[in-house]
Amino acid sequence: MENEIKQFTVSVYTENNIGLLNRLSAIFQRRHINIESLNTSVSEIDGVSRFTIVVNIPESQMKKIIGQIEKQIEVIKAYYHTEDEIIYQESCLFKIKSELLFDERQIQNIIKESNARIVTVNKEFFAIEKSGRKEEIDLLYRELNAFGIMQFTRSGRVAVTKDEMKISTMLRAFQD
Known part of the structure; x- marks a missing residue:
C-alpha cells in the first residue's frame, strides 16, 4: 500500500557545509514529520559526510522528500531503505x-x-x-x-x- 506508514532509514551523502543540517531538518519540519533518529558522520569516501535519518512515513511521501533533499546544493546523493535492506x-x-x-x-x-x-x-x-x-x-x-x-x-x-x-x-x- 502506497499510503501505509513504514519506517525508513535515509542515507544522505553530502559535502560538509555549515547550515546543511538546518536545511535538511526544515524539509521534514515543513511537512510535520518527526525525525526519530539522526546521526551524522564521515563516510567511506574521504571528504564526504553521511547523514543517517530515521522517519516513519508513507513511501509516497518518502520519495518526495528524497527529491527535496537532493535539491540541496551540497547533497551528492540521497537514498532511503527499509529495515530489511540494512544492518543497523x-x-x-x-x-x-x-x-x-x-x-x-x-x-x-x-x-x-x-x-x-x-x-x-x-x-x-x-x-x-x-x-x-x-x-x-x-x-x-x-x-x-x-x-x-x-x-x-x-x-x-x-x-x-x-x-x-x-x-x-x-x-x-x-x-x-
Missing part, C-alpha cells in the same frame, strides 16, 4: 549508583544477559554501554529503570546497506 545498530550509555552494582545481584545478571558492558566504575556511579537494536536498548532501559537511572543517553541509528552502495564506486572515481 544504536548505542547507549547508562549511569547508575555504584552501590547497586554491589548490593543488587539482579543488576549484574541484567548486564550480563543483555550483553552490555561496564565501561567505568567509581565510588559514586558506574556506567554501562549497550549497542544493539532499538528493542534491545528499550528492554535494558525498562529493566534498569526499576533500580533508578541517574543518566541515560542514546545515539542515533548507524546503518549500512546489505547491498552495495553504487555511490561509493562513483565517488571514488572522482577522487582518482
Whole structure:
C-alpha cells in the first residue's frame, strides 16, 4: 500500500557545509514529520559526510522528500531503505549508583544477559554501554529503570546497506 506508514532509514551523502543540517531538518519540519533518529558522520569516501535519518512515513511521501533533499546544493546523493535492506545498530550509555552494582545481584545478571558492558566504575556511579537494536536498548532501559537511572543517553541509528552502495564506486572515481 502506497499510503501505509513504514519506517525508513535515509542515507544522505553530502559535502560538509555549515547550515546543511538546518536545511535538511526544515524539509521534514515543513511537512510535520518527526525525525526519530539522526546521526551524522564521515563516510567511506574521504571528504564526504553521511547523514543517517530515521522517519516513519508513507513511501509516497518518502520519495518526495528524497527529491527535496537532493535539491540541496551540497547533497551528492540521497537514498532511503527499509529495515530489511540494512544492518543497523544504536548505542547507549547508562549511569547508575555504584552501590547497586554491589548490593543488587539482579543488576549484574541484567548486564550480563543483555550483553552490555561496564565501561567505568567509581565510588559514586558506574556506567554501562549497550549497542544493539532499538528493542534491545528499550528492554535494558525498562529493566534498569526499576533500580533508578541517574543518566541515560542514546545515539542515533548507524546503518549500512546489505547491498552495495553504487555511490561509493562513483565517488571514488572522482577522487582518482
